[in-house]
Amino acid sequence: MRLLLIHSDHIDYQAQKKTPVAEEGAVLQDGLDEALVAFCAVESADEEDIDDVVDRTVAEVLKTAGELKTDRVLVYPYAHLSSDLAAPEAAKKALRGIEEGLNAAGGLTVRRAPFGWYKAFTLSCKGHPLSELSRTIVPGGEEEAAKPAKKT
Amino acid sequence: MRLLLIHSDHIDYQAQKKTPVAEEGAVLQDGLDEALVAFCAVESADEEDIDDVVDRTVAEVLKTAGELKTDRVLVYPYAHLSSDLAAPEAAKKALRGIEEGLNAAGGLTVRRAPFGWYKAFTLSCKGHPLSELSRTIVPGGEEEAAKPAKKT
Numbered sequence: 001m002r003l004l005l006i007h008s009d010h011i012d013y014q015a016q017k018k019t020p021v022a023e024e025g026a027v028l029q030d031g032l033d034e035a036l037v038a039f040c041a042v043e044s045a046d047e048e049d050i051d052d053v054v055d056r057t058v059a060e061v062l063k064t065a066g067e068l069k070t071d072r073v074l075v076y077p078y079a080h081l082s083s084d085l086a087a088p089e090a091a092k093k094a095l096r097g098i099e100e101g102l103n104a105a106g107g108l109t110v111r112r113a114p115f116g117w118y119k120a121f122t123l124s125c126k127g128h129p130l131s132e133l134s135r136t137i138v139p140g141g142e143e144e145a146a147k148p149a150k151k152t
Numbered sequence: 153m154r155l156l157l158i159h160s161d162h163i164d165y166q167a168q169k170k171t172p173v174a175e176e177g178a179v180l181q182d183g184l185d186e187a188l189v190a191f192c193a194v195e196s197a198d199e200e201d202i203d204d205v206v207d208r209t210v211a212e213v214l215k216t217a218g219e220l221k222t223d224r225v226l227v228y229p230y231a232h233l234s235s236d237l238a239a240p241e242a243a244k245k246a247l248r249g250i251e252e253g254l255n256a257a258g259g260l261t262v263r264r265a266p267f268g269w270y271k272a273f274t275l276s277c278k279g280h281p282l283s284e285l286s287r288t289i290v291p292g293g294e295e296e297a298a299k300p301a302k303k304t
């Protein structure tokens with residue numbers, strides 16, 4: 001699982017066009033102010049233990065939301081964060097699991113953008129030092145943070 | 153080199169705070185409408201042949217800009233696209249090389265966001281099927297596109 005966590009002034013999206021793996025029944029247009037946007041790429045390695053990766057992704061998002069003192073989260077599928085993606089059904093299961101896990105934690109407004117649609121979006125990143133974070137989560141492993149010394 | 157190419161209605165950024173590897177003398181605030189934003193993560197493997205990676209990155213950006221019929225490009229360093237980054241001096245050299253190569257091609261408005269600064273940004277992605285593309289470029293190798301069937 002590759003995660004890109006962005007503390008935003010504003011995020012909105014509008015689903016535009018289905019891909020062959022488009023999720024049905026999802027919210028096709030939505031937006032949040034003052035939110036943490038969790039861009040997620042579910043990777044093939046995650047299929048070894050989806051539940052574990054989901055649990056640790058939820059924990060990482062909750063920790064970051066707490067540090068940023070935000071109570072709004074948008075889970076946003078973002079295939080472009082990885083070149084080794086999970087199968088679509090596994091990815092959808094993981095994304096729904098992340099949404100459910102965040103909701104189960106309580107106290108958060110949680111939204112999720114649909115998987116498998118081309119989407120227009122507008123995103124404003126706050127730009128403070130903790131407003132952009134990336135994480136790699138592997139089944140059974142430790143979270144790996146980007147090296148701060150190499151920040152661009 | 154990991155590239156994320158976004159066809160945008162609008163992009164603007166404001167540099168907020170230096171990191172220890174901040175580039176000096178760069179443009180700290182800028183914006184473009186109707187632009188291709190080339191988010192770039194220069195990777196450690198690229199240090200084997202920076203000039204080659206720069207040349208092929210320039211070619212890829214020019215090809216995409218042509219297909220999208222846009223003549224405005226913003227080169228934007230984005231470390232979060234990779235977990236195996238080049239050393240900062242190599243990254244700066246590559247990013248400057250990409251800017252120079254795009255300018256040398258002629259006919260484009262080219263801007264470059266500074267390396268090594270925390271930046272606020274606002275980005276609007278158009279959302280059509282070619283408005284988000286990712287590429288991996290390795291020295292001496294072939295461009296690798298994300299698998300379209302796994303698009304999220």
Ligand SMILES: [Mg+2]
Nearest residue numbers: 160161162186
């Ligand atoms: Mg427009």
